[in-house]
Amino acid sequence: MVSSVIAFVGLGHMGGPMAANLVKAGHRVIGHDLVPDALEAAVAAGVEAAPSAAAAAADADVVVTMLPAGRHVLALYQEQGLLAAARPGTLFVDCSTIDVADARAAHQATVAAGHRAVDAPVSGGVMGAEAATLTFMVGGDPTAFAQAEPLLTAMGKKAVHCGAAGAGQAAKICNNMILGVSMIAVSEAFVLGESLGLSHQALYDVASTASGQCWALSVNCPVPGPVPGSPANRDYLPGFAAPLMAKDLGLAANAAREGGVDAELGLRAAALYAAFAEGGGAAEDFSGIVRAIRERSGRRPAADTHDRKARKR
Known part of the structure; x- marks a missing residue:
């Protein structure tokens, strides 16, 4: 070069x-x-x-x-x-x-x-x-x-x-809309699995080799244990910070509205990440949204040893 x-x-x-x-x-x-x-x-x-x-x-x-x-x-x-x-x-x-x-x-x-x-x-x-x-x-x-x-x-x-000019940004916000929606889906699945008595490892072993496989699961898994390099094993230190995901999803949501696109999941993901970034997720990786989903579900599994509140008690 x-x-x-x-x-x-x-x-x-x-x-x-x-x-x-x-x-x-x-x-x-x-x-x-x-x-x-x-x-x-x-x-x-x-x-x-x-x-x-x-x-x-x-x-x-x-x-x-x-x-x-x-x-x-x-x-x-x-x-x-x-x-x-x-x-x-x-x-x-x-x-x-x-x-x-x-x-x-x-x-x-x-x-x-x-x-x-x-x-x-x-x-x-x-x-x-x-x-x-x-x-x-x-x-x-x-x-x-x-x-x-x-x-x-x-x-x-x-x-x-x-x-042409602007196409890179268009590709970025579309890609991150996929990522934001998939991280929410993966997080909801793990919380559902917890409620059904399924271990994190068991769900990961199945989904990572089946039709549920995606980057949000296999690389940035939102629960500690299955993927050692994921932010979930570092107390959700970013990584890709939740406020940045909220920003990108906001750009995607604005583009969808302006273009008349019926992006129901993208718009909902933008709202969920905006709320998460403004609250407890301000300094966390975007995968930390699993804890917000867990809290709204009234659940906190003993396996979540990375919960800051638990460690402070």
Whole structure:
């Protein structure tokens, strides 16, 4: 891979490890984050610190952004001068998960400023970012995708060109609607199994090799025991945090409403995760919703040794 100068703006739980993997791949990475601890951690991983996002972009071949919401991306690009600071023809890669309309607006602003752009949201969570096993869903023209692909595969295992501007974001919210609905279904099944006297291991052994098999079960199993690497075995530390799932499902729900799509399960999943993220799940992995389902069911099995309340007694 040809070495590039990459500006990376947004060095949090996802962006920090992604930037570190670009350094490992031999690129010069100049980073900026508003949180001092995040910037310090990135510097320890080989990222050069910049005093501002615009300063990071001034000498870059590629600008990567990983920000919380579309309004942050648009404000950074235009009001805070990121597009103006970059050299003509710079490739902008936005890895944030944002509204499709915002992604298209960011793309239009970038092209109007004389640059190229792709939207490239990710799937795989913090563990995927750290291990460079993320999947990137990319929207933009084929030439821009071809330029971005080597950098994306340095941070992940796969990059899929989904179509024109905004198509990456469209694929992301559809994928996460599937994930959110399936995690709720798996969690409800385990709580039902508990009520019927079925052990977690027995249900897992059946469903993981039968028609109930899915990623939410086999990789991110919401109960401790069957999948040692799942967040359920780490007291539901994220992982993929519940508020992020609530955000993504909210984007999917808005798109469904605007498009007149009868997405009954997607809308219900968005409501359930919004309530969970605003309550006890604010700092938990999204698989922790199994505990909310258990509480609403009036159940708390003795096998759930990872219940914080039980340990505090």
